Amino acid sequence: MxxxxxxxxxxxxxxxxxxxxxxxxxxxxxxxxxxxxxxxxxxxxxxxxxxxxxxxxxxxxxxxxxxxxxxxxxxxxxxxxxxxxxxxxxxxxxxSTPLPDIPVWGQHEIEASRVVHAQAEKLDRPRFDADPMNLFVVVEAGDHHATILDGDRFEPLTRFQTRFALHGGPKFTPDGRYVFFMSRDGWVSKYDLWTLTMLAEVRAGINARNIAISRDGKHIAVANYLPHTLVMLSTDDLSVEKIFDVKDKHGKSSRVSAVYQAPPRDSFIAALKDVGEIWEIATDPNAPPVYPGFVHSHEKGMIEALPSSQGLFALRRIEVPEPLDDFFFDPPYRNLIGSAREGRAIVVNLTVGRDVKQLDLPGLPHLGSGISWTWDGRRVMATPLLKEGKISVLDMQDWSEVKVIETPGPGFFMRSHENTPYAWTDSMMGAKKDTLSIIDKRSLEVVRSITPEPGKTAAHVEFDKSGRHALVSIWEDQGALVVYDAQTFTELKRLPMSRPSGKYNVWNKITFSDGTSH
Structure with a gap:
């Protein structure tokens, strides 16, 4: 028992x-x-x-x-x-389980997070002899570092640790001295390229998508998924200038997919993920109460002024048939094209504040990676497709499709430069992830394929200031940055790096060079 x-x-x-x-x-x-x-x-x-x-x-x-x-x-x-x-x-x-409620992250939390590492110094020139306009900022996602690269000698000036999972691409002040990084966690970091010093950081959100800097270099806009906010910071000290609680005119809350600088308009343009609106935020303190060419009508969604009818950060709502994101702008920033549901894109005229065309683009275009140039006397744009091995070329006057260029597989990035007749695109979303296609912008034909390293992902081309060299990422943890002669397509140099997910040339970014993302 x-x-x-x-x-x-x-x-x-x-x-x-x-x-x-x-x-x-x-x-x-x-x-x-x-x-x-x-x-x-x-x-x-x-x-x-x-x-x-x-x-x-x-x-x-x-x-x-x-x-x-x-x-x-x-x-x-x-x-x-x-x-x-x-x-x-x-x-x-x-x-892997989402939080039950949207967390609070307002001005108090943002201000309390700020960390000052060093003070900016008054200098007439950088402390190194490299051309400050031809520097590359290389984001190494494999081990969360960044490398500052001399774009003439292709030699690193320094390498430093960043926040976890940088996202959305760094942004530069108009003089090219300061660069701002943003992490997926919402940390915004200010770095001095002239002294190679991290200056300050602040957490502007909990989950952020990207940042943009105003044309005068005084303001940063931060697009947040969590919470549903659009945050304006001062570039001087990263202090909070304004927080928009993002809701449409009916009060429905929305995530912010992305925010972009629109230099000719002195404004930011924000893409809202969950509602049928685009927001334009004035970055000119002398912005008039009604933008030129607009009808002053709330019914038509032309302008909503907060807190007054004019000036800095005045808000204008533009209603669209459905939520749009992944924008591409024409050079004067009169029109944008945005991705709607899969296979559909909508063109919005920012001057009149309404959509002017809807078009089918099967294959899921990656519009944010598109480029534009003058072809046969007219302006065209080209965008890779995320689900098909094709490049779609559109006439930017009537938004008709000029041509579809076949590539070895679906790609993510496309790049060029005003001083080269070629555009480079990858096939990183498919089986031929190791292959780059080089397109002649005059004939709209693929003229060369390059494989930097068989079996390894090749992606994200960026040109130097002159357009004579093209830098390619081998997108692996044990990866590399490969430098090519942009005319002969011959390899010139290879620098080992840890998943160099993006590289950004100071001159190309601050001048909004043709062929680079903005």
Missing amino acids: KLRCLLEALLVAAALTGAARAEPDATKLFADNCAECHGADRLGRLGPALLPENLGRMMGARAGAVIADGRTATQMPGFAGKLAKDEIAALVAYI
Whole structure:
């Protein structure tokens, strides 16, 4: 009898142990092992926010591997020796779950996050002899670093650690001295390219998409998914100037897909993810109450002034048939074309404030990576398609399709320069991810294919200031930056780098050079 009772007790204990192992307490596991660095609310602290919106591709098996093995070149340790496999799986599921409510991140939280690392110095010229207008800022996503590259010698000037998962591309002040980075966690960092010094950082959101800088270089706009805000910061000290709680005219809240600078208009243009509106925000303190050519009518959605009828940060709403994002602008910024639902694009005339054409573009165009040039006496734009191996070329006068150029596979980036007759595009979204296609902008034909390294992803071309050299990323953790002669297509130099996801030339960016993203 005693033996039977003992056996029953052991079986019950084993069952309870098995149940406990089958259902680990993820909340407690997170509090005990993760909260100190990532925050008890998962919004980030020393480490990044652990939310599905912020992690992007770092979820599922990849997140489990990082928890188990740690992450090189960071303070993230491995927990394989401390946590069982089912406990790691429970943590992965926990951080992959969205928060139940949109968290508060307003002026108080933003101001409290600001960190000042150094003060800007008064200088007449940089402290190095490289051409400051021909520098490249290279984002190395593999280990969260950035390299400042001399664009004449193709030699690094410095390399430094950045925030986790930079996103949306760095932006430069008009004089090219300061560059601003933004992380997916909403951190905005100000870096001095003349002294190679990080100056200050502030967290403007919890999940951010991109930033833009005003034409006068005084203001930064931050587009946020979490919370639903558009934040205006001063470029001088990263202080908060204004926060827009983003809602349409009916009060429906929306994420902000992206924000863009519109230099000829002295404004920002914001894409709203969840509502049928585009916002234009004045960056001219002397902006008139009604923009030239507009009808002053709330019914037509032409202008809404906040807080007064004119001046800095006045808001104008433009109603569109459906939410748009991934914009491309014509050079005068009179028109934009935006992606609607899959296979559809809508052209909006910003002068009259309404959509003027809808067109079918099957294959999901990546409009934000489009480029434009003059062809056969007219302005055309070209955009890669994310789901088909094609480049769509559009006439920017009537938005008709001029030609479809076949490529080895669906691509993500397309680049050129006003001083070269060629445009370069990748096929990184398909099986031929290692192949770049070079298109003659005069004939609209592919004239050369290049494979920097067989089997390795080749992407994101950027030209130097002169347009004589094209820099290509081998988009791998053990990757490289490859320098090509843009005329002969011969390789000149190769620099090892850790997943160089993007490279940005100072001159091309501040002059809005043809062929580069804006």
